[in-house]
Amino acid sequence: MPKGRIFSGMRPTGRLHLGNYLGALENWVQLQDEYECYYGIVDLHALTTDYEDTSRIRENVRQLAIDFLSAGLDPEKSVILVQSHVKEHAELHLLLSMITPLGWLERVPTYKEQLRQLEGRDLTNYGFLGYPVLQAADISLYKADTVPVGEDQLPHLELCREIVRRFNHLYGEVLLEPQAKLNKVQLLPGVDGRKMSKSYGNEIPLGAEPEEVRARILSMITDPQRQRRNDPGRPEVCVAYTYHGIFNEPETQEISTECRRAGIGCVDCKKRLAERVIEATQLVREKRRQLEAHPELVDEILFEGARKARKVAQETLEEVREAMKIS
Ligand code: TRP
Ligand code: SF4
Secondary structure, three states, X not given: OOOEEEEEEEOOOOOOEHXXXXXXXXXXXXXXXXXXXXXXXXXXXXXXXXXXXXXXXXXXXXXXXXXXXXXXXXXXXXXXXXXXXXXXXXXXXXXXXXXOOHHHHHHOHHHHHHHHHOOOOOOOOHHHHOHHHHHHHHHHHOOOOEEEEOHHHHHHHHHHXXXXXXXXXXXXXXXXXXXXXXXXOOOOEOOOOOEOOHHHOOOOEOOOOHHHHHHHHHOOOOOOOOOOOOOOOOHHHOHHHHHHHHHOHHHHHHHHHHHHOOOOOHHHHHHHHHHHHHHHOHHHHHHHHHHHHOHHHHHHHHHHHHHHHHHHHHHHHHHHHHHHOOO
């Protein structure tokens, strides 16, 4: 059995946090042995919303590459590429845009939702409406059959399938209809109990230094009714306890019992947690330090990734041009 092929991408918007790791990246790492994987740092997608101030995009690409590599994406197993390094993404996007009805794009739920959410920014531009077409190009360029994504991306995957069907109907069977593969998600709240998100400022960066991990965890919301050390606590409403369940499984039961009978204080409880989180992220931190110290290594990996990606991308585009009779 030949391996299936994966494409997935992330926009470079700054450093990843533990929630991104447990929600997506960890899945990507695990899929590397089972599939032939292409993982993209999709900087052109970042431009669809952040076109005004592009001063940080290059650094964000580098940071995301470091996050990918330090979390365990292995350039010996997977192709790690920057979207803008492989010009074929842009060319296929243009060709697919010719056959994509406006109505399909206007109907994508994430489109209206994002317009509302990013109110204040002018998003009445052509590139933003075409975001899912570019995503369809990303996937189709490598003829990926499997796309690991979060639930929020399902409408984009459906649109990709529709565009592929339309292409194949018009020009012959060239492109492949991909399947979404939902990420296994371990839901990790932010330190304030809301969804972990950079825009809330409640995140713990992946590969954060131990002092930062300790500080973030000490600031975590606990049982609000537990005002004094002698008050019994309710672990089920405590963010730190949720974290114990993920990072300190063996001691979770004990923490719960001690919390309920006021046998442990919140500060001590969080200190114990912080050490477990620091242990769990030790390797990521080491790898990050190493890559930070050798930026040329990162450049080389991205250069190689683009080279490998281009080989496949060029073959697909030749078939596409041939089918459309524009070669
Ligand atoms: N739209 C995706 C997101 O916001 C990122 C993305 C771009 C992507 N191209 C892709 C995901 C191709 C999967 C496949 O998360
Ligand atoms: Fe939360 Fe631990 Fe405090 Fe209990 S003791 S409320 S689990 S931080």
